Amino acid sequence: MAYDGLPTESPLGAPLDWAWLRGAQSEWGVRPKPSPRGLTMLDIAVGSYADVPEHPSHRSMAPRGADVGDDTADMGYILNWKTDMWSDNVTELYEEAVARQWSATRDIPWGELRELPADVEHAMCQLCTLLTEVEMIAADLPAKWMWRMNHDFIEAKMFLCTQIMDEARHAEVFRKRALANGGGLLVSRGGPTSLLRTIIEAKTYTQASALMHLLGEGFVLDIFRMGELIAPSDVEKRIFRMCMQDEARHVAYGTMHLRYAVDHDPDVAEEIHEALDHGEQVLIDFGTAPDVSTALAVLLAGGVEHVEDKGFPLSMELTKKQLTSYLARCERAGVSRLDRTTIPLDMLGIDPEPIRAANAAGR
Amino acid sequence: MSTEVDTLAFFDALADEMNTHGERFAPLGEAEMVAVVVMGRPGQDFRVRLEFESLGCIGVAEVDATAAQLADFRLEGPLEDWRAMFDDIAANGRATGPFTINSLALMGDRICCTGDDPMGIDKFSRFNQTLQEFFDGARHVAVGTG
Numbered sequence: 001m002a003y004d005g006l007p008t009e010s011p012l013g014a015p016l017d018w019a020w021l022r023g024a025q026s027e028w029g030v031r032p033k034p035s036p037r038g039l040t041m042l043d044i045a046v047g048s049y050a051d052v053p054e055h056p057s058h059r060s061m062a063p064r065g066a067d068v069g070d071d072t073a074d075m076g077y078i079l080n081w082k083t084d085m086w087s088d089n090v091t092e093l094y095e096e097a098v099a100r101q102w103s104a105t106r107d108i109p110w111g112e113l114r115e116l117p118a119d120v121e122h123a124m125c126q127l128c129t130l131l132t133e134v135e136m137i138a139a140d141l142p143a144k145w146m147w148r149m150n151h152d153f154i155e156a157k158m159f160l161c162t163q164i165m166d167e168a169r170h171a172e173v174f175r176k177r178a179l180a181n182g183g184g185l186l187v188s189r190g191g192p193t194s195l196l197r198t199i200i201e202a203k204t205y206t207q208a209s210a211l212m213h214l215l216g217e218g219f220v221l222d223i224f225r226m227g228e229l230i231a232p233s234d235v236e237k238r239i240f241r242m243c244m245q246d247e248a249r250h251v252a253y254g255t256m257h258l259r260y261a262v263d264h265d266p267d268v269a270e271e272i273h274e275a276l277d278h279g280e281q282v283l284i285d286f287g288t289a290p291d292v293s294t295a296l297a298v299l300l301a302g303g304v305e306h307v308e309d310k311g312f313p314l315s316m317e318l319t320k321k322q323l324t325s326y327l328a329r330c331e332r333a334g335v336s337r338l339d340r341t342t343i344p345l346d347m348l349g350i351d352p353e354p355i356r357a358a359n360a361a362g363r
Numbered sequence: 364m365s366t367e368v369d370t371l372a373f374f375d376a377l378a379d380e381m382n383t384h385g386e387r388f389a390p391l392g393e394a395e396m397v398a399v400v401v402m403g404r405p406g407q408d409f410r411v412r413l414e415f416e417s418l419g420c421i422g423v424a425e426v427d428a429t430a431a432q433l434a435d436f437r438l439e440g441p442l443e444d445w446r447a448m449f450d451d452i453a454a455n456g457r458a459t460g461p462f463t464i465n466s467l468a469l470m471g472d473r474i475c476c477t478g479d480d481p482m483g484i485d486k487f488s489r490f491n492q493t494l495q496e497f498f499d500g501a502r503h504v505a506v507g508t509g
Contacts, residue, residue, distance in 0.1 A: 036417055099393040100393070221488060224488075248488035256482065317470070325481070
């Protein structure tokens with residue numbers, strides 16, 4: 001329909017443009033069908049709207065798929081290649097994140113907290129102090145880079161928004177737990193700060209993602225899984241399990257982003273390795289920081305009495321599991337660390353061969 | 364009539380519980396995963412493939428060892444450890460303390476979470492509470508004592 005005869009000027013004399021009504025060059029009438037759970041981002045990835053360019057021609061905030069004018073503002077994006085932030089699971093993870101949000105106010109049975117022995121309460125509060133501190137890096141880091149990401153990669157930016165919300169909730173829930181049972185926030189020392197600085201100061205987003213999603217959040221994910229052993233009551237167990245679900249999404253995104261980047265630009269692998277060379281050292285410093293390791297050991301032992309015969313041995317077992325998981329994810333990401341890491345695998349009793357074999361079998 | 368846990372009928376009953384009580388799963392959000400439960404027992408292990416989509420369990424099937432490999436992750440353990448979890452659920456209305464699936468699978472010495480792809484294994488973490496709620500549905504199923 002031509003819609004002839006429409007006015008060319010507004011009543012105030014301003015020029016009018018009816019191009020949007022007469023048929024823009026964007027695709028019209030795609031009619032995506034809702035899936036059983038509703039109309040998802042995966043459902044609307046139809047026709048040209050499903051095409052995510054490798055290197056968008058625009059650097060504006062115009063929505064991908066729109067008929068974009070040449071005069072749209074250049075937003076100064078510096079991450080203009082799909083390999084810079086994309087992962088093949090990012091749209092699915094966005095929907096998952098939206099569907100699995102929870103409330104630290106409502107969904108934790110705070111009323112069931114009971115008085116704990118003083119040493120256990122102190123250890124729990126120390127761990128919560130640490131987690132409140134480190135969780136927000138996973139919000140600050142995407143925030144630092146998102147505004148530099150080309151808007152055509154909207155699904156990746158949307159997922160990172162959910163990550164920021166997740167991390168705000170994690171900071172909230174651990175801060176609440178520190179205060180809620182008669183304790184409070186305890187000490188913050190240099191170790192965690194050094195790891196956090198390493199992450200926030202990474203030179204590229206992909207390096208930052210390797211340090212944060214793969215290394216840092218992978219490490220924290222396993223702490224959350226250990227919540228079953230660490231938590232003194234069902235309240236903390238619930239906190240750890242809910243956080244674990246969120247953290248696993250972030251790790252899934254980061255692992256597959258690195259995989260996408262390496263598959264499409266093999267030179268990136270060395271850049272990631274260099275970041276992890278340094279990051280692993282900093283992580284070891286972080287994990288062995290005196291306040292972190294002692295608090296974890298006390299929680300694992302159920303108190304100071306058995307910290308030496310139970311707490312530290314269990315802590316070693318769990319460290320072994322953390323690092324094994326990390327190395328397996330590195331294999332999946334296409335950045336094998338088995339022959340490059342300086343983590344003392346022998347000393348920790350980690351055999352690299354099953355990790356290598358599992359990756360080969362899963363490929 | 365009671366149902367043994369190492370039977371397809373038992374897992375069909377758990378799936379029915381999930382599919383008719385979406386209100387328990389909605390607060391946890393949708394889940395997309397394929398898990399295989401392996402119960403070690405004398406003679407032949409019992410392996411059941413569970414496919415979850417949205418707020419439901421859309422597939423329950425007994426599978427062989429080869430087909431079990433195709434799941435996102437496998438939860439493998441002796442029948443007595445699985446029975447202990449379901450007994451705890453029957454006694455308390457939900458798995459408690461050391462009997463949650465996350466606890467049982469944590470150290471890998473009782474039930475072990477395995478798979479060929481770390482991304483698949485991580486789905487155990489991503490959808491953990493949905494899986495636990497699915498197992499907790501056993502409180503509504505008359506479980507045999509073995």
